Amino acid sequence: MSERIDLPRRGFLGAAAATLAAAQLGLSQAARAQTGAAKAAPLPPVKPGTHTTFAPIRQVNAGVLNVGYAEAGPADGPVALLLHGWPYDIYSFVDVAPLLAARGYRVIMPYLRGNGSTTFLSADTKRNGQPSAIAADMIALMDALGIRNAVVAGFDWGARTADIMAALWPDRCRGLVSVSGYLIGSQAAGKQPLPPEAELQWWYQFYFATDRGLAGYRKYTRQFARLIWKLASPQWHFDDATFERSAAAFDNPDHVEITIHNYRWRQGLASGEARFDDIEKKLATAPAIIVPTITMEGDANGAPHPEPSAYASKFTGRYEHRNLTGGIGHNLPQEAPAAFAQAVLDVDRR
Template sequence: MAPPRRCTMFATARLTTLFACTLLPLAAMAAEASQTHQPDAPAATVSAFGPLKHVNAGVLDVAYAQLGPANGPVVILLHGWPYDIHSYEQVAPQLAAQGYRVLVPYARGYGDTRFLSASTPRNAQPAALASDVIAFMDALHIKQAVLGGFDWGARTADIVSALWPERVKALVSVSGYLISSQEAAKAPLPPSAELQWWYQYYFATPRGQAGYESNRHAFARLIWQTASPKWAFDDATFERSAKALDNPDQVAITVHNYRWRLGLAQGETRYDPLETKLATFPTIGVPTITLEGDANGAPHPPAEAYAKRFTGKYDYRLITGGIGHNLPQEAPEAFVKAVVDADHL
């Protein structure tokens, strides 16, 4: 692994805007409503984590794994699309062994997390996903935590750090600063860059929504392969995570997330003030370490494009050895070290 190095190059907000996206959201308020989750239903078992816990937080019944001492400093790890909490199956136990209370929640539309009401919009705009994290922390009476994430999870962790810095002790973000806006997304990219976002345009169509509904696992496998071209994951590893995509709200959440980004779907007005703040590309002042894999095949911004967005103690690390988009699962030791180091910046 290459030694840590500090970013010093700065880029314009325009450059950050063009690249501030990863394998994640675009959204449309899907018409389907899921059944209300039964609170007395038995918790599912996750092999790497044991029985999941549940907590009502905001509009969700959040399913989450918990490892480590109950009184330890809190680390919350956020997964991306189309992945699940198993991205942290090696990271979480290592952090727990160092005394951290590690929480790994399923995002809305994934795994055993359910909406509490069938009437709640299946909204996946960035501000909604970030608000879920704050509601989760409030429900568990957590005042402050170290946040770590990749893909959708990195964007969410970035947003929480920017809008609620008092709740974040430190941040670890794969691919750096991923905050964007609908207005920024209107700017066309060069053809080669647009090609990388093929699934975003696919999801913008009824055909794409139907195709994802019919082929969730095959779709996810393709994304895994293209986003991490040198990661030789086996079938059991993939299928264990792909089960999280069988959530009844998965298609609605995924499609809405990406359509929202293109301005093809409306969000909820209650999040308008937050999205207005995010559209200004707020800086992040909490201690931060950003990570990038040397073989990340997913769309991601260059490190020099976002360095100036982090105004507090900051370090950038390029993780070598053929590491792709799912960095926590592909290079767990490097991710663990980043969390511990960020906590002590």
């Protein structure tokens, strides 16, 4: 019961400047938007960093993990499952969650395997960063919490996971919000060389392929993560306290192993688990996503990501793409929480 996804390695969009207020109000340029699509009432603007805490973290056994997760909103509300990326954590949604909870949503924000208080139930379980394994974790979490379906939304690793869930388990996904769009790929695709400019953006993937990279990430985890934050969101002026709240999640004993395995697996340098082979075969065909979807991109995303025109055809249900202006980078939910939360509300109306 698992899936795999591989991030297509492409060049990145250059940063542009506009107004942060417009981004927070959710004003965006829509590409191939469905005419007449219902939208939720507009959310109020919120300054990023307004909130700094969650309710106490909860734990539940789900699949091969004991999953740590934050929850907000009424227990009987429609569910929004929010999935973070690397090297980030659930604090990417610290300003998003109150907005959705105020609209009656039960908001679930799990630590992905290798992060925060999420741990393996057995020391013998392979520390597998294969994206299909992470997607299987989220289906198991929904089962453990008795959640039949949810709006699934995320960025970076979280967007890849959400894409896989929507592609292979559409009955579990009422809607999808995916930053940087369709990120399903395969090991075969990951082995294909790209132009030098594009390869340059993946310097850390090549670094992680080496023993030196493994040792370096283990020794300098926090410094490495901070550098990625700066490169991926060059116009996001986060403070030390914001970074440290998330960096605590990287103290997880499996964080380094999961991270390194994920990037080595993508290049075919590490094996996955046989139980995911059938799912990998399905994902390698680049299956279409039929659930209602909103994809998003910030104008200052410094991380590798595909152009929206490259993936629009992969979404065959109701679909809209939103470009955010105002210097919004890779960590879009934390940098533009109102716009991200608005997309969750809007896609659920469809």
